[in-house]
Amino acid sequence: MRSRSNSGVKLDNYVRMVSKTILCHQDPVTGLLPGDLGNHHAWVRDNVYSILSVWALSLAYRKNADRDEDKAKAYELEQNVVKLMRGLLQCMMRQVDKVEMFKYSKSTSDSLHAKYNSQTTATVVGDEEWGHLQVDATSIFLLFLAQMTASGLHIIYTRDEVDIIQNLMFYIEDAYKVADFGMWERGDKTNQGIPEINVSSIGMAKAALEALDGLNLFGAKGGHESVVHALADDIQRCTSILSSMLPRASMSKEVDAGVLSVISYPAFAVEDIDIVNVTKEEIITKLQGRYGCCRFLRDGHKTPREDPNRIYYESSELKLFENIECEWPLFWTYLILDGIFINSPEQVQEYREALEAILIKQKDGINLVPELYSVPPNKVDEEYANPHSVERVPMGKLPIKWGQSLYVLGSLLADGLLAPGEIDPLNRRLSTVSKPDVVVQVSIFAETEHIKNLLLKQGIDAETVEDIHPIRVQPARVLSHIYARLGRNQRLGLSGRPYKRIGTLGTSKFYIIRNTVFSFTPQFIDHQEFYLALDNHMILEMLRNDLSYLASRWRITGCPTVTFPISSNMLTDDHKELDPAVLAVLRKLQDGYYGGARIQTGKLSKLKNTSCCSQMSFMDDGEQGGDCSGHHDNSVYVFAMLLELFMASSLSTDVYLYLPTRLFCAPQPGLHLENGDGMVRAFVDVIFVMNLPRDTKGDIDYQALVQVLKQTRSLQDQADILYILFKDKGMIWDTKLHGEGSTVRRLLSNLYDKAGKLKHWGLIRMISGLLKKKVDELEEACSDLLAHQKHLTVGLPPEPREKTISAPMPPDKLAKLIDVASENNLIIAVLTQEVMVFLAMCIRTQPSLFSEMFRLRTGLIIQVMATELAQSLNCSGEEATESLMNMSPSELKNLLHHILSGREFGCFDTCIFTPGIEASDIGRNILFAAGIPQRYRLPSIELFQDPAGRRPMRDGRQGQWLRRRRLDGALNRVPVGFYQKVWAILQKCDGLSIEGTVLPASTTREMTPGEIKFAVHVETVLNRVPQPEYRQLLVEAILVLTLLAEVELESISRVIHVEKIVHMASDMFYDDQKVLGADHILLERDQANGICRLLYDSAPSGRFGSMTYLSKAVCVYVQDFLPSGACAIQ
Template sequence: MPKRVSGRTRASVSRSTTDTDDYHQPNNMRSRSNSGVKLDNYARIVHQTILRHQDPVTGLLPASGDQPDAWVRDNVYSILSVWALSLAYRKNADRDEDKAKAYELEQSVVKLMRGVLQCIMRQLDKVEKFKYTKSTMDCLHAKYNTRTCATVVGDDQWGHLQVDATSLFLLFLAQMTASGLHIVYTQDEVDVVQNLMFYIEAAYKVADYGMWERGDKTNQGIPELNASSIGMAKAALEALDELNLFGAGGGPGSVVHALADDIQHCQSILNSMLPRASMSKEVDAGVLSIISYPAFAVEDISIVNITKEKIISKLQGRYGCCRFLRDGHKTPKEDPNRLYYESAELKLFENIECEWPLFWTYLILDGVFTNSPEQVQEYRDALEGILIKQKDGICLLPELYSVPPDRVDEEYVNPHSVERVPLGKLPLKWGQSLYVLGSLLAEGFLAPGEIDPLNRRFSTIPKPDVVVQVSILAENEEIQELLMKNGIEVETIADIHPIHVQPARVLSHIYARLGRNQRLGLTGRPYRRIGCLGTSKFYVIRNTIFAFTPQFIDHQQFYLALDNQMIVDMLRTDLSYLSSRWRMTGRPTVTFPISQTMLTEDHSDLDPAVLATLKKLQDGYYGGARIQTGKLSEFLTTSCFAKLSFLDASKHAGGMGREQDDDDDYGCFAEHGMTFNGEADDLAQYLDQLLITANPSRGSKVRGDSGGLDRFKAAATKTKDMVSLMHKAKELHLHNAHLYLPTKLFRSPQPSLHLTLTDSSAPHTSQFPQVVVTSECNLPRDSSGDIDYNSLVQLLRDTHSLPDQADILYILFKDKGMEWDTRLHGKGSTVRSLLTDLYVKAGDLKHWGLIRMISGILRKKVEELDWACSDLLAHQKHLTVGLPPEPREKTITAPIPPDKLAMLIDEASENNITIAILTQEIMVYLAMNMRTQPSLFSEMYRLRIGLIIQVMATELAQSLNCSGEEATESLMSLSPSELKILLHHILSGKEFGVQRSVRSVDAGASPAISIHEVGNVGATKSERAGISKLKSDMRMLEEHRLSWSQQRQSLTPHSLDMEHIESGRYRLPSIESLDVPVSTPVVKDTRHGQWLRRRRLDGALNRVPIGFYQKVWKILQKCHGLSIEGFVLPSSTTREMTLDEIKFAVHVETVLNRVPQPEYRQLLVEAILVLTMLADVDIDSVGSIIHVEKIVHIANDMFYHDQKDLGAEEQILERDPSTGVCRLLYDSAPSGRFGSMTYLTRAVAVYVQDFLPCGSCAVQ
């Protein structure tokens, strides 16, 4: 650029030669530098294109002359060039005037950012509601009135929910604050920003309308999960975490906090989605903003490169990049009079999508940050050719380039051949701003670090290996001694004082107070579970150090933590997760308490699974993680710390120590559980009393010469404090508070069981359940012939068997209700309280069938249920609950609140307690497997939990050669860890076997089963141990049964017929098992049933071959559709959906799922796979609608006749009555002379022979 000397510059030169005393440095005496002139030129561009449109009152920017509203996203992007220019002036200032100019530009930036903040603060009621509802009607608006900051359209008149826009604002609020700008002025505004972080923290499970405001690409107003929104939210949360919004002059009260677990959820979802952008968009150029500047949200460089390559290869043209495939915006074929598209018309937009120069500005910035000058120069040169130059010499970046209406057909035939014309905004301020920003960086006016002061650009740099610190704590001295005997030296809870250990639930309560502000009506963070990243830090609260135990050891909420093997598995999972996902300063520290429940039944030693795990932890390597064990105090110098100053008693908005009288004004926020009193005060008082109790020095000290009365008063006061503390703990639902108190005043509370139970210390021979034998008609009756419930309660008092007690309580629950007072031991002995007591005792005895049954009756819900459901959905897996077919089987496609999710499961289970409780459990295990082994779910887009449970029951029924009722009982009797192993075998496709075993002959133990991998080939030592630990020979079972039957014959006559109750109206319904043939082959073959089982499992899991859905898409283009059992998959779906869309795969799955029998469904999949081979044959059409089931039946008939010709008997060729297919065909290997694929290929050739070219052998 030629050097120009303006009059202003000449004046300054003149001044510099005559008045040099005013300048302290000689270089200020030279003429205006070349860099200064260039900056002035950029300042002119920025002023003409952006700043002259800034509203003088609000600081907001209108979109254009035709669109006077201010979009949040466009405003933030548009002001970036102003911010960059201010930094460049400050860095390259020739004189004081440049510094003044820098300050003026900075204040323009601050004014706009505060304008956006004002818009948001006028909608804080929406921020508050959205945290709980996640509803599109409760979200912040996407655009505002430029002059007033008011809203401009109704909640339902625009696709307002755009998480990326709010996140972008927060990201640059953080970056600009870090660069030295002061945008947030007051503590109220700090609380607003904190609540905005809560607004976006669940982005990984929020379906929104995305960058393009249209959601699903059909433009029909359907929100969907968008990678661009998740990535921007992750970047904003990381940028703001631990940032002081008041800058260098701020105190601890102006620091905001993000939860690492939410950030990592976003990361894992991004990794699973990319390079796809959403369900309906297989690729989207908007994702450039998260894989590179400004978000840098993706840590895996390979995913970044794959995504960028896919965008360039599929979307780039001669004028920029398309937003996404089949984008109809401003194309000649778009009807401007219709808001929405017809689904099938998307095909019209293919190859004529408008191209946006905007995305080349992102690629210029990407080249700068990846240090690729060739890429920077390539895209700068390309942009120079399409910028529109004005008379004043300023080059403008147009919004998009479109195909002229009269040349559409030409472009269809030869894509990217037609000269396009600019349309839309001129300039697009967003693009213009990024173009200027890229130019300033490319020309060296700014270094990348100056516009990225928080160093987000280093996100892809490999992180050092993480060492996970594990501190093992003993609940009491007895457990400490047991551990010492095994060579494991640990501390007790009392030993670690003054460090306080609390359960994860307390941390959830603490974070629920973060950001609370009564004046603004903000209730802080919704109460949610804290993951292992959050509990693996030390926290400084009121100058006291706190450590928190992991969430999974809380067994009061759900029964998974009663299984020690399950605890060990979850610990292994968490340690592995920490080693791979930890990103914070310092090492993660896991506090692992050993409690009474982790001992053997006689409490003489540690549970073998727990002991083996503790030994491995001491070895220094476990679950793929490097481990260091030690005392908590030893880890203080190497651990990660977080200071939570918002809980300080002096914080004015926190309400710590607030008197009860102050809470009267808080009642208006009760909706959605938004309260300022209640749990807040409980928590405040709990922490107050915890710290006072633990630190007697804070209270009144007792002098050594005090009399006995003073010592007694001090002891009494302490006892009173402890009782009060335990009461507060109960109000916060901290059921195991005694574990976390450094005192011997309270011990592990024994269950307040008012029921008579079998003495667990008695000899084994006397511990079998005393099942009573009468008949149902002999149930105690009153004079009117109805059941005498008082006599039934007396039977409850007298019986010693847990199963009998459970059955009696089930009768009382069904007939009298949960709150009926039995008066078993005086007033207050309700059915609910007795069931709760029985649940505790069944937990002590590990009687899993009873535990599950009582959990179902008590409607216990696993605390992680909604998290598990959301996690699966966020990985683009739809869920179904209930048994097929529809409408009984309910589909879940979007996250729903926990209470509604539980109601849906109950409804889909048709009030079958067995299915409802197993559905919860399976959903949690699926999420665990998704978290650790996402590869298990490849090519599976819908997880049918009801069918998985049904297949489990069928596997047990077939393997054990028992009835459906017995199989249901066996399934319910599996421990959680065994059920998880069974599910993992089914998911992994491994062959597994099932056999009977006896877990132990304790009170109420029922015959159980063990699961073992066939051959155990390739299994690790730990896998073999887990698979084989239950094996026992059948003789033990027979002895057990014999002893049981002998006891039945010697029972008292005053007993209840539990067997008849089981078979009568009180019995828990069993799971419907799939149809199992009663006939068996004459010759026993070890492979018999192997392929039937494989097809059944694959069909239940919706597992298909890799590339299956893409092949279906191709075959649909050569026919009018595929008919599957009367349901048609029309070819028009290919005109709406593209080849690699997840939405298309889900659509195909939906049609296939109409088939209730999983093995038949899988045979249909194989038939379709053969059909898809025709997609590569050089023919235009293979008919109208292809009936896939007809192809299967043709193949079946061929198979039947061939087998008959070979002399097979009718018994062997028995047909499935529901489908008419030979069972032997289900059990045939795909390949080989008599393989299923052989017959299906022949059947396809017969079916479509009229459409094949003469003499073709294409499908042989």
Template sequence: MRSRSNSGVKLDNYARVIQKSILKYQDPVTGLFSASEGEPHAWVRDNLYSIQAVWGLALAYRRQADLDEDKAKCYELEQSVVKCMRSLLMCMIRQSEKLENFKTSQSANDALHAKYHCRTRSIVVGDHDWGHLQLDATGLYILMLAQMSVSGLQIIYSLDEVAFVQNLVFYISSAYRTPDYGIWERGDKTNHGVPELNASSVGMCKAALEAIDELNLFGSSGGPQSVIHVTPDEKALCQAILESMLPRESNSKEVDAGLLSIIGYPAFAVNDLHLVDITKQAIVNKLQGRYGCSRFLRDGYKTALEDSSRLHYELAELKMFEDIECEWPVFWAYLILDGIFNDNGQQVVEYHDALKEILVVHDDVKCIPELYTVPAERVEHEKTNPHSQDRIPTGKLPHLWGQSLYLLGQLLMDGYLAPGEIDPLNRRFATAPKPDVVVQIAILAEEKRYQAMLKEKLGVHAKTLDEIHPIRVQPARILASVYSHMGRCPKLKLSGRPMTEIGILGTSKLYIIKGHTFAFIPNLLDQRDFYMTLDTDMLIDMMLTELQYLSTYWNMLGRPIITVPIHRGMLTEDGESFKPSLISTLRKIQSGYLYGVRVVLGPLESFLSTSCLTRLTFLEDESSVDSAFIDLLLSRPPTRIHRLHSDTGRFLASPVTESGPEMTQEEQRNILQARLAGRLRQRRISADLTSSLVGPDIALFNEALQKKMRISESAALDEESNPEVLVRQLQTSGTLWEQADILNALYRLKGANWDSMIDGRSGSTVSDLIEELYERAGQQGNWMVVRQMIGLLHRRVCGLAQSTTDLLVRQKQVTVGLPKEPRETTIVRPMPNDELLNIIIESFAEDTDMAVLTQEIIMYLAMFIRASPELFNDLLRLRVGLIIQVMASELARHLRCSGEEASMHLMSLSPFEMKQLIHNILSGKEFGVIKSTRPTPGTSTVKEIALQTERSSKGDKSKLVNMKRKLKQQVSTTRPNSLESRGPRSLSGLISPPVWKQGVKFFDQQFTDRQSELSRNQSVSSDLIVPSGYAQYSGQKRGQWVRRRRIDGALNRVPQNFYSRIWRLLEKCYGLVIGGHYIPGYVTKEMTPGELKFALLVENVLNHIPQAEYRQLVVETLIVLTLLGDAPRVKFLSDNLNVDSVLLCASDLFQKDEVNDGASDELLTKDSNKICTEFYDCAPSGPYGTMTYLSKAVAVSFKEYFPENVGDCAVS
């Protein structure tokens, strides 16, 4: 008989320990683990962690096996693992009906249960009686299923089970936007059963999606039908949301030790090493004690002060758990594993030695207890001096979760396991540097003519759809239909993947479907139901944004590929050349770099060997696929040209000129602008958009024009007009504006389905006419008509729900409508498209134009937060209505026009110009002046002055001075006075240039203090930039600071650490009164300083202030007041702090000083808040700054709390 090796003996010792401390609790019938002896409940999460030491030991025996008994032991342990995993699968598969319902409802009542009976596998708690929605548990199951399957275990037995696992993937794929109850099963830390978005759940689901993708669940014995597929965009969304949340766990938990499971073993879900280090450091600094780590701050679970007879906590009692939270040794086991995987020997030794000191002997085995708590008699001492008192073990012994991870770490430390054996999918390399992504771009010409133009003018060798054999091209919506067949299982009544869009990552792969190779056109190039892609500049800008997103989140084998179709909409109006933006972009692509991303241009078929190729095998079964769908898949896609232009001109007269030849071009434009302004006035849009705007109204009519207005009666379009008369006018009308007015009236009179019977033919409903005018206006770039028509059609932006979700899951609340409530509605959770659209429409009553604009802006904000999240660092709530107000305010200010005209100009901006204007406002760029030579439609090329943005460098100072001199000389002769010259076409100067335009010099409007002397002598005349009546004031341009405050207030901007400083202030007073609303001081007993929930509470109170500039002054007042919270001499302010009173006092002090300096009463007027209007325009700092007067006001208001003699002032 062979003697046992030393390693074999040690493994036998591990087997004895695992048998006595873990396998002892495994049910002999089901293989599930109960939480402890006599406890019939089996938690999914606990079972998955409990079995990991058994799996690790089986792998160790497999590695070390030199005797038959070792192989037998390996097989025995493996089967224990398989038995547990299959029992969990059987528990969940019994709830396939709930799984199917959850895919559409996302309701916690349809969630898979998170615990079952360990003997019968039946449910143990009702759907409504416990927080079953715990996505991290399901994600952990899928992750371990993937890792164990790759390690050689056979867990899945049939294709029906494969289909169920595929649907589990659908179940967790929405984790990035689904609030759940989290790893601690309680949701919000108050334990009131309120689910919230948890970073630990998002991270675990991200890891699971990445691990299971393209995995064959039958292993080497499997075929194509047993492969699991995951759409890459869902993985990227989880990654983006996770990175935006860390190191925070959720709204109510600013840090959580459960995050150790996603920054390290088993998930390794975070790709950013710096973010991993920040999160780990936050956990160690805030939660670590002498016996482990607390789960989260103010965790009352099993503390001496917890009332176990109550299910939930009272909000104010959370404070009493501070500094006495129970400490869990399991987190040190995580940190040991983290040190092993990161090759950090010092960390391993440190935590291993610490953990050995707190192990408890149970059944002759050293075990990890569930937690350590402070005894009741030592609570006060611990609160006085944290971490000074000895704690006692309590809870489950052994804690199977912690015991399993501890023993797994021991096996790794002793060398019986290698990290790669328990991580065969190599997830531990998630933070390793990745090579630069090279994006392949294939150009497709929809017609031979475009192919010839590309070759002749740009040297681009493009192919047509008929020339790219053997590759077939289809739009992205077809790919979504293909994926909807994935995971269908009639036996289990599972319908497959929900019909949702496939994003840019999904369409950047090539697919093999039923033996054919397919490429798919991205959604952004195939949007059929909204107007933004009718603007070529916008289309290219969206493509560049998606290109950056693609290069950031692409992590698959092979290079991504983007298929770009060239169609009629990308040509100039004469159809003889491509639009300049397209030409410039294609040339940059040819250079090899676009927007900082490496790109390569070539024919589609040349990229076959270098692209990411995925075989969609679930369509191989003929019986599961409708033949009509296959025919659609293999058919040639309809071209964009046919769709947009085939029916143009069926009913409406073709527009020729905007008026008759007897009228001048200026008169034509004035009539049209007058009609539009009149319509805006009727709808009272300006009253909302231009609160506190400046600039006098201009006359909409003059006598000369009134004599020549041939259609003045039809301009008003009274709703009592005869429909037949309106139809005849529609047939003879030659302008888009007039046709829009008529259709608007017909829609309100007869509705969308009324048949106009044009030319005596039926089938020309009002809806058809609106559709035709919409397409025609889009072709001609008349964006006001486009938006009006799309509003009448009640269409929503493609991906509205996804865009809103992109903002919400990054902890940005969204409001629609204009202040105040109830018109302004806050969106705090993801919603379906139709529900969102209804909320937007209701918030603007019957104003369909504003509803359309709101959708558009939400779309742009989502683009920005995906591509440039740093723009939103200091923003918690995005108030779309106020953003629209600021946009109109900026236009009114720069164009020196009334609010009504600014609203008209805003609606007339192209989608690209609209997006860039929003970007400038978000980024804080200032507006300057440039010379534009772009011709205005209907006029000859004229030199005009437009407004532009740029940040000037010191090296450009001399060039700027010369440019200013030249511009100053041109102002008097080139500044236009008519509405024509301030039309939409001349507004481009307000917008930052597209990234494809180079070589234009700009300069800022705001001059620094060093330039102030120069600007007095050499700057452009101020009335070019700001309304007349504004002048220099205190060394600054007048109106500068009120404008800055209006923008910051509308965007809800606050300084860094603002909310945590408010929290400290509330600790020293009874509460804050702001605008009649109250923030009680006792909220500090419930919430912690860094808690997002607290920040949202403060933000909600501030958002009740309707005036943006007043809100920003309130923020400045609060900043000064927080100095009281930071002052050690101020112990407590036994009063409620009325912020408005302090601000009013500061304004009065300012006005008093101004009166003493000789200011007139006309200058020092007060607004409705009794604040001096000039106070809004003061710089924050300086002897006459707002902070100076606010500091004085605080000293006056709270003088009884200050000593008679004070040192240096804290305000600088």
């Protein structure tokens, strides 16, 4: 046991240090700490970090208090902490309107301020005068609010304050897709006020959400009203993005020392120990110097070459700061703490000794942590030439309170005065400890007794609504409405959580709402919003993905439970048997293993005993009634109405619509897609094109056309007529077909339901496009792709038709952009939505498919999909477009996966068509194309042309390399390390010119080789080339050029025209093939760029390989600039 006198003396010394360096500056009224003596600006982040040492000392005194004065000192220190935290809370409560606006807008102008007046808690600069949006600052306040509350401090006093904290959780829950200015307040490394997605913000937000979820903010004395909630799906999205981004810190920073706070204390946000170690090694290797670590590469802050009179930098001047970045002792305090938490005494000793050597010693014996060490102005050139060679001088704040506080905290832990668990009562330090395997529980739920009996015949136990009573099953969208009430407070003007989809983790729990137990079906089962859930194979694929996701991502106490409903849509056409695919999956579930997950099936009531169950106390009717307090607004009545609404909705889906018997066995209607420049063309049958009813003036008689609509029984004919009515009369025109209110929109909606029952995918997509239906998870899919550092483009190339999406967008704005980029082409607009959703599904489950791809071009991908079909079916573009539209969503996803993986795709081998479609019937209406008016035509998807206009043989190798280049070009896929090699060659020349667009050498002065931003910049230049196979030849030519970076020459003082090299290689190839007897048909040139088409289909290696000719062309092109013998061709 430690000697009381020894520990007491040490604590007294630390209190003296903290009092003189931190507490002496605390405002007596607000409790806030100003950043500098000269002003009263109090930064949120700095204040929280600065008070940590005070909190740690209070815990140490509480632990070692043997005398009354020690207990009094502990209490005094605790109240200093509470006063500061409540001062920050008051600052944020004064901006409650911004919290409410930001939840919906995600705008930088609506964000909470990053700093406040330390004397008044008011703002100190305008909304646009500072990089205020710093999600990590708000998150670290919330994280330590949770930790301090768990340690016994009482910081939150009222229910209004509880609601504020709950809404602050909503404020940060989308951190994984919010571009902010980061912990250094600069955003993009260029310091031009450009926000970007930052690992530091995502990690801190994840930690805060995890720490606060289920925490009672009133501590041990609180009731259920003071408990706050976070959604597990938001936390896991942050986890996924962290894993995908690290060790990179952002788009512009390939490494950032601030990430230490994410991978170690205080966030402990990363669960994969390998990622933690790799990231720490990257920081130490690339950023550590003799006086600490620099913040990031080419950081110009307070360097001698920085112009203090300008706020922003010029992009080209970043190179000036290379090797002379200021070094911050602050980061060694993080590494000391990291060593303590990972139990590495060697690391602790190494960094404590290094830190002690650079601290500033005061006469009174107090050691101060300086803000940073800078290179003296007269030693800049020497340091640039020989990094870490010159003696640096301390600059900036002395001490920097943030660093001083962490220094004291590390010393208390290292000296044994405090245990790691005492400053981490929520056990965040255990995040990397391996978790036990998850068993996913699945309850099979039959919507009707008939379905239950069918399942029992197959030996599958299922339950109906009556069987599971008193448990109630509801669709996921009900849960979304319920969560939208969380944190609602009328007095403060807080609307609660924005309405969003509830993810897999959220629907895999039981919920107790007003003493009733609820289970919710997965979101992907709901087909009311979009047609993906009409496809049984798609449902089963999404079920497999969800089960796999639950097995790998579940971190909550109790087992996840999935309620999987079997509906009438999962039966065969005669409703007498289960769909064989559904039955096969149900058998796998019973076997106990599916989708890489361990499965336990059973009755819902029994599974509940081992499941996770959440108490939704905010839905209870409080004794205050809500009118006075503002916390409730008739929640009981609203909840009852919600259940009644959705019960009626679910029942309505079981009503069978009248459908002529012959349509069940009739082949699926063919779709006639012809080129045209009109807005869209209906799928107009020849009967109505040639013989539309006319009035006396020769115009279409629309009332007579409505009567024809009433009489026809063909879904195709109904769609054709309704399209004509939509095109000429509009959506709200009342046909009065069944009395008042029979608008075109309503009739199209009815037809959509009928087509859905019959799985007529072409009609479903066409009507979905007309009704402007949007896939429910479109915004989420877009955000997931962006969060994985993949930019998106929509529409077909080239620009400006092709639109780039580089930041998350609201759903309505995203849908409008897709429509504009698609030029109102129904096919492109509808398929774009599907492709975006499928890409997001793939990147969640197989991120390796997207290696070295930073921009996903959905328009080109759709174009490649149509081309793949045309080649496999040996059909025209119109027929391929029609085939694409008639594919089920699961078949479309399968085709996309084949394209992403680069595997050969054969329609005939894989039975790509649904049973009602025959390849020979695909274009059966083409004969009548001449009689179709221009205004009723739907443009087909333009295909890529094959060499000599011929299609490759399915059993041969012809077209193999053309296909490979086309796929890689369309997907922007390049070899590993390609962009780093481009950076290296730019160091040796004035730039690379690609079809008139120059990638200047000055780019390297702004960006480092490992930046995603640099890769995206290179991609942007390459994407000016519309033909993907030609683009890929240019990539191969650049690869050959990068060999010049390895040659010992100073520089090529000119811009290299890459397209000229490709043309030279093409001419050489053409001449050689001509000598060998190839005819002019085989050696046909591409009309767009003059390249010999056969070169596209040549293998890279070999005597006649593309790389061979490109190497020859490069040698000829640069022979005047290379040293003798540097480019010999073997």
